[in-house]
Amino acid sequence: MSKADLIVGLQWGDEGKGKIVDHMAQTHDYVCRFAGGHNAGHTIVIGDKTYALHLIPSGVLNPEAKNIVGNGVVLSPKDFIKEMEQFDDLEGRLFLSDKAQVLFPYHALIDQARERMKGDMAIGTTGKGIGPAYGDKVARVGHRLGELHHPEKLTAKIMAFFEMNQPVFDAMGVPAPIETELLAELKGYKKVLAPFITDTTQLMWKILDDSKKVLLEGAQGTMLDIDHGTYPYVTSSTTVSAGACSGLGINPKDIGKVTGIAKAYCTRVGNGPFPSEDFGVQGDKLRENGHEFGTTTGRPRRCGWFDVVAMRHAVRVNGVDQVALMKLDVLDGFDEVKVCIAYEVEGKEIDYVPYDLEDATPVYKSFPGWEKTEGIRTFDDLPETARSYILALEEMIGTKMGIISTSPEREDTIIR
Ligand code: GDP
Ligand code: IMO
Ligand code: MG
Numbered sequence: 402m403s404k405a406d407l408i409v410g411l412q413w414g415d416e417g418k419g420k421i422v423d424h425m426a427q428t429h430d431y432v433c434r435f436a437g438g439h440n441a442g443h444t445i446v447i448g449d450k451t452y453a454l455h456l457i458p459s460g461v462l463n464p465e466a467k468n469i470v471g472n473g474v475v476l477s478p479k480d481f482i483k484e485m486e487q488f489d490d491l492e493g494r495l496f497l498s499d500k501a502q503v504l505f506p507y508h509a510l511i512d513q514a515r516e517r518m519k520g521d522m523a524i525g526t527t528g529k530g531i532g533p534a535y536g537d538k539v540a541r542v543g544h545r546l547g548e549l550h551h552p553e554k555l556t557a558k559i560m561a562f563f564e565m566n567q568p569v570f571d572a573m574g575v576p577a578p579i580e581t582e583l584l585a586e587l588k589g590y591k592k593v594l595a596p597f598i599t600d601t602t603q604l605m606w607k608i609l610d611d612s613k614k615v616l617l618e619g620a621q622g623t624m625l626d627i628d629h630g631t632y633p634y635v636t637s638s639t640t641v642s643a644g645a646c647s648g649l650g651i652n653p654k655d656i657g658k659v660t661g662i663a664k665a666y667c668t669r670v671g672n673g674p675f676p677s678e679d680f681g682v683q684g685d686k687l688r689e690n691g692h693e694f695g696t697t698t699g700r701p702r703r704c705g706w707f708d709v710v711a712m713r714h715a716v717r718v719n720g721v722d723q724v725a726l727m728k729l730d731v732l733d734g735f736d737e738v739k740v741c742i743a744y745e746v747e748g749k750e751i752d753y754v755p756y757d758l759e760d761a762t763p764v765y766k767s768f769p770g771w772e773k774t775e776g777i778r779t780f781d782d783l784p785e786t787a788r789s790y791i792l793a794l795e796e797m798i799g800t801k802m803g804i805i806s807t808s809p810e811r812e813d814t815i816i817r
Contacts, residue, residue, distance in 0.1 A: 408618055442455055497599070499545060504534040724804075
């Protein structure tokens with residue numbers, strides 16, 4: 402019997418989870434995705450090759466590792482099949498839960514229509530249909546991957562659903578599918594995906610019972626969690642540790658070490674509160690140094706400073722055992738590096754994440770900068786000021802930074 406290692410994002414996503422999952426996948430037998438969909442974008446650099454993954458677990462780049470997509474995800478067959486085309490060795494090492502929800506093209510149309518209708522209040526979603534797909538799941542009008550085995554039956558259900566809700570779809574400008582086209586599309590999905598669809602809950606239990614080394618791969622980040630993030634400016638899934646249990650059919654006792662992934666600064670893509678955002682030249686410099694443009698949508702990411710308050714919140718919610726501090730090199734060449742150590746809300750200083758972060762302004766502490774950390778592979782070789790910065794962060798969040806990353810490359814990783 403083994404316990405699964407878990408990786409979760411601690412900020413607003415894009416922390417560099419892909420790099421660490423890929424790194425850890427070298428020593429794991431299985432990598433399992435438990436939440437989200439193709440809204441996620443994980444860039445992984447191996448030598449001169451760069452891979453962009455969305456829903457296929459980042460373990461896929463290790464030919465020895467097997468990959469499981471759990472019931473907690475929403476899977477767009479069309480986009481997933483496109484992602485699969487990058488690899489020709491998936492047979493026997495990719496398993497898709499028959500209970501995962503199917504994300505259809507109409508979910509994306511609804512997502513985009515809702516965003517348009519919201520105007521100024523738009524969430525800034527990826528427009529991929531994530532919210533509507535999870536909405537249908539919870540409203541119990543969604544469809545599961547296992548239904549792809551019977552395309553005729555599934556077509557009839559979808560057509561009936563559109564008929565029943567025609568006025569709503571008309572108002573959003575979302576056309577009903579054409580029955581013959583829908584059937585042909587579903588048959589096409591079945592042809593490609595059916596060999597991979599299975600009961601992944603049983604599989605999870607078996608591999609844990611057989612003492613396999615299992616890695617659970619979170620997507621998005623804690624501040625985007627449907628409950629614990631900056632609602633309503635969040636995604637529609639449980640991105641925190643707890644989501645790994647419901648999203649894969651395992652129990653809390655099956656989870657071993659939790660590694661939380663955090664950047665040495667902060668970014669956010671999309672709208673919503675971000676207290677430590679830097680609107681000036683320093684924010685621009687972070688974006689430029691860190692190439693902070695989305696993997697999924699190409700949007701420029703909003704940039705700012707490491708937020709200790711949000712980090713303590715994330716460490717506690719997720720039960721983080723160690724933090725992987727990513728992109729330290731992006732702070733190279735700054736005279737000073739700022740850290741948000743508290744928020745000011747209505748004239749009062751607070752040290753926790755309140756119900757609403759909208760009016761929180763940051764209280765900063767500054768640290769002296771450093772010249773260069775890029776490519777450094779041992780802690781002792783880091784400049785003294787960079788080491789002091791890391792030790793100060795550790796002390797403030799009360800958690801060890803066991804992994805430090807100094808470039809996108811697999812090997813430029815300090816393990817302490
Ligand atoms: P994820 O969504 O959490 O997997 O992160 P993304 O892949 O969306 O964004 C992280 C980006 O930073 C990717 O382009 C990585 O190649 C890159 N990256 C990861 N670690 C480092 C690092 O230590 N330094 C630098 N400069 N880039 C990194
Ligand atoms: P990874 O796994 C960063 C953000 C979107 C938007 C909000 C809701 O790469 O870290 P959605 O399409 O999910 O309904 O959009 O969530 N978002 C992400 N931001 N990284 C991600 O994933 C994200 N997935 C969703 O930008 O603000
Ligand atoms: Mg990403």
